[in-house]
Amino acid sequence: MSVRLYDVAHARTGDKGNLNTIALIPYDPAWYPVLCETVTPERVGEYLRERVTGPVTVHRLDRLPALLLVCARACEDTVTTSLYLDTHGKSLGSVLLGLPLEPGAAPWPERG
Amino acid sequence: MTDDDVVIGCGAGFAADRPRPAVDLVERGGLDYLVLECLGERTVSLAALRRVSGSGPGYDPMLRRRLELLLEPLRRQGTRLITNAGAADPVGAARMAHALARELGVAATVAAVHGDDVLDRIDTTAPAWEDGLPLDAHGELVSANAYVGADALMPAVRGGADIVIAGRAADPSLFLAPLAHSLGWDPGDTGAMAAGTLAGHLLECAGQVTGGFFADPGRKDVPDLARLGYPLARVAPDGTAVIAKTPGTGGRVDRMTVIEQLLYEVTDPGAYLTPDVALDMTGVSVEDLGGDRVRVSGARGAPRPEELKVSVGHRAGFRGEGEISYAGPGAVARARLAGEVVRERLGDAVGRLRVEVIGVDALAANAASDRDRGEPHECRLRVAGLAAERSAAEAVAEEVAALYTSGPSGGGGVRVDTREVIGVLSTTIARGDVETGTVVFPAEEGA
Numbered sequence: 001m002s003v004r005l006y007d008v009a010h011a012r013t014g015d016k017g018n019l020n021t022i023a024l025i026p027y028d029p030a031w032y033p034v035l036c037e038t039v040t041p042e043r044v045g046e047y048l049r050e051r052v053t054g055p056v057t058v059h060r061l062d063r064l065p066a067l068l069l070v071c072a073r074a075c076e077d078t079v080t081t082s083l084y085l086d087t088h089g090k091s092l093g094s095v096l097l098g099l100p101l102e103p104g105a106a107p108w109p110e111r112g
Numbered sequence: 113m114t115d116d117d118v119v120i121g122c123g124a125g126f127a128a129d130r131p132r133p134a135v136d137l138v139e140r141g142g143l144d145y146l147v148l149e150c151l152g153e154r155t156v157s158l159a160a161l162r163r164v165s166g167s168g169p170g171y172d173p174m175l176r177r178r179l180e181l182l183l184e185p186l187r188r189q190g191t192r193l194i195t196n197a198g199a200a201d202p203v204g205a206a207r208m209a210h211a212l213a214r215e216l217g218v219a220a221t222v223a224a225v226h227g228d229d230v231l232d233r234i235d236t237t238a239p240a241w242e243d244g245l246p247l248d249a250h251g252e253l254v255s256a257n258a259y260v261g262a263d264a265l266m267p268a269v270r271g272g273a274d275i276v277i278a279g280r281a282a283d284p285s286l287f288l289a290p291l292a293h294s295l296g297w298d299p300g301d302t303g304a305m306a307a308g309t310l311a312g313h314l315l316e317c318a319g320q321v322t323g324g325f326f327a328d329p330g331r332k333d334v335p336d337l338a339r340l341g342y343p344l345a346r347v348a349p350d351g352t353a354v355i356a357k358t359p360g361t362g363g364r365v366d367r368m369t370v371i372e373q374l375l376y377e378v379t380d381p382g383a384y385l386t387p388d389v390a391l392d393m394t395g396v397s398v399e400d401l402g403g404d405r406v407r408v409s410g411a412r413g414a415p416r417p418e419e420l421k422v423s424v425g426h427r428a429g430f431r432g433e434g435e436i437s438y439a440g441p442g443a444v445a446r447a448r449l450a451g452e453v454v455r456e457r458l459g460d461a462v463g464r465l466r467v468e469v470i471g472v473d474a475l476a477a478n479a480a481s482d483r484d485r486g487e488p489h490e491c492r493l494r495v496a497g498l499a500a501e502r503s504a505a506e507a508v509a510e511e512v513a514a515l516y517t518s519g520p521s522g523g524g525g526v527r528v529d530t531r532e533v534i535g536v537l538s539t540t541i542a543r544g545d546v547e548t549g550t551v552v553f554p555a556e557e558g559a
Contacts, residue, residue: 010332010368012325014377017153017242017538023375025368059381061394068375075243076464080154080535081428083466083496 003105006097009035013093018078020052022069022093030107032065038101044069047099048092051077051084069096118294120287120311121344121358124148124178125318127155127197131178133319133342137358138185141344145290146186148178148195149283149316156280157425157534159199160229160255170201171208171277179209179275183218186274194265194286198277200255202226203551205277210553213275219555223273225264227548228280230541231256234422240537247424247537254534255425258541261387261416262308263299264548265289273552280423282386287312287345295349305389306413307351310396313384314355314373314408318342321355321373322404323363336362352409354401365404374398374408383414385421390414419540428535429463432497432505434512434528438520439475439490446520447493453519454495454511461504462497469493474525492525498533506530 005011005024008031014021024039026032041056054072061068071092079088121143123134127150138146150172163170175197186193198205206224213220234256236248247253257280268276269289278286288308291297297304314321321343323334334340341361345353357365374393378384384391392412399407434454438446451467458465471492493515497508509528516523 010328010372012372012376014375016377016379017536019379021375021377021379023372025371061375061381063395064371064374064398066371066375068378068381070379078242078535081498081533083431083464083498085468085470085494085496 002103003101004097005099005101008101009097011093011097013090015079015088015090018073018075020071020073020089020092022071022096023066024069025064025066028107029065030109033108034101034105035067036060038105039067039069039099043099044071044096048096051089051092116295117346117348118144118291119344119346120145120147120290120315121342122147122149122315122318123342124150125316125320126150126152127172127174129318131174131181133340133358133361134178135181135185136361137342137344138182138189138191140359143189143191143344144294146182146191146193147286147315148193148197149286149318150175150195150197151199151280153423153536154425154534156199156257156423157255157536159201160425161534163200164254169204171199171205172197175205176208176212179212180216183213183216183220187218187220192274192290194269194276194290196278196281196286198224198279200229200279202277202279206551206553209275209277214556220274221272221555222275222277222553223268223271224551225268225276225278225281225548226551227264227546228257228260230258230422230546233545234424234539234541238539240539242537247539250426250428250535250537252427253424254427256422258420258422258546259387260420260546260548261285262289262292266293267550268552269293271550271552274555283316284309284312284386285388287315288388291347295347302389302413302415303411304351306391306411307353308347309386309389309391310393310408310411311345311347311353313391314370315343315345317373317376319363320376321369322357322365323369326369326372332368334362334364338362351411352407355406355408357404365406367398367400367406370398370406370408385417387416387420389416419542420546422539422541424537424539425534426537428533429498429500430502430505430530431533432462432499432508432530433494434509434526435492435494436512436515436523437471437475437490437492437525438522440522441487443491444469444488446522447491450493450515450519450523451495453515457511458497458507461507462499465495465497467493467495502530
């Protein structure tokens with residue numbers, strides 16, 4: 001059965017200038033290691049490539065646990081000067097939740 | 113929980129936020145302080161333009177309405193107010209607030225915090241963070257506001273003002289200043305500054321920590337979203353905070369809402385920079401206490417940055433937009449053809465152009481048959497262009513409107529708009545180049 005990020009995690013998008021921040025939080029912490037393996041800067045950049053044209057940084061927050069992605073859009077695609085309907089890019093986190101996980105991806109056993 | 117704790121709430125998370133939940137929060141939250149965060153990156157630039165052009169107040173136009181609702185409840189509950197709704201004219205806002213209090217018969221000392229306007233002293237040749245080009249390569253600069261911190265607010269807070277109105281104070285600083293004052297925190301105590309900043313960061317977007325910007329039906333349900341309550345925090349002298357919301361309102365506060373807000377608009381969780389501290393949130397614990405209460409602790413801090421961030425507003429040209437809808441079989445193809453017509457006719461007249469196709473059920477929504485075939489039943493073409501000249505931007509709107517009689521078949525519901533764009537860029541300024549001050553309007557006896 002194919003599993004998408006949407007099935008195992010929730011997200012919130014923030015914005016600063018031409019940057020979008022996307023918090024990815026697993027409903028069940030057992031999925032966190034899977035997110036860490038799957039949600040790489042390369043895959044995020046590829047999946048959101050139409051809008052995210054600059055570098056992607058992935059921060060790990062093991063204690064929560066959650067991932068924080070910082071995604072750069074084009075220089076002129078800022079909140080104030082963007083021509084997109086969603087000038088802030090606030091919908092990008094929801095878009096990312098469509099990312100498929102590896103076939104057969106399964107949560108890790110509860111960590112002790 | 114002890115009597116030493118301070119209770120602080122947030123009654124607005126942006127300039128257009130609902131005014132009423134703040135009143136409920138004051139009436140039922142048991143607050144020592146209420147904060148209204150009303151200043152986005154571009155809001156202050158628009159306010160500066162209004163002030164310069166004389167088209168409106170330099171402060172937040174909604175501030176008067178908020179105060180009309182809040183002044184009496186604040187007085188009755190003994191709650192003090194701190195806000196950045198002064199925008200480009202905190203002194204003018206304080207004068208208005210003081211006059212309004214007199215009108216309403218509420219005795220209130222109002223203090224304005226000014227000095228964040230640094231347009232006359234920024235280095236206009238410095239590179240903008242966004243694109244690395246010099247600021248002055250982006251057209252006429254219309255505003256520059258430094259993010260000032262808790263230290264700028266402190267004289268007004270310490271002086272006992274009932275209402276403190278600032279301009280571009282950093283959002284978490286609006287919370288940190290009263291917390292530090294009431295809890296006796298030393299500005300050099302980076303742990304305390306970090307804890308107060310964490311609480312402020314969680315509260316600053318108001319409804320976003322109580323279930324706003326969160327709901328996803330069937331997965332993340334929010335009770336009574338239409339009556340979303342706004343947040344408050346009970347902060348202990350050691351910096352530990354319990355986040356909650358106005359009793360009896362809609363919304364939810366739990367681990368999920370708090371973690372989403374914790375990471376909101378953070379670009380480096382190891383060093384979230386404010387004028388007061390570099391907050392390290394990698395050790396933060398989020399503990400769900402149940403009953404819409406969440407305890408946060410474990411904030412660490414490093415000394416505040418040497419420079420202050422500055423938001424610089426500049427004239428970025430004019431944006432022209434036009435939309436038109438198509439329905440039924442072949443709707444998407446007709447919308448795309450319409451977009452090509454507009455694109456071809458505009459040619460190079462507009463510097464940047466974007467063509468989008470959007471829509472779900474604006475038109476004849478009862479015709480389900482096309483959707484059953486997997487083809488969108490309707491769609492809406494949107495064309496947006498940015499040009500240096502107003503006339504070129506208007507051409508975008510004109511070309512979309514002309515689609516009525518000269519475009520593909522069946523277009524309907526044209527809307528067009530042309531407006532000036534004030535862009536916002538970021539840079540920094542040395543702390544020593546920013547001089548803040550306080551103007552106090554004392555409470556009038558017998559008011």
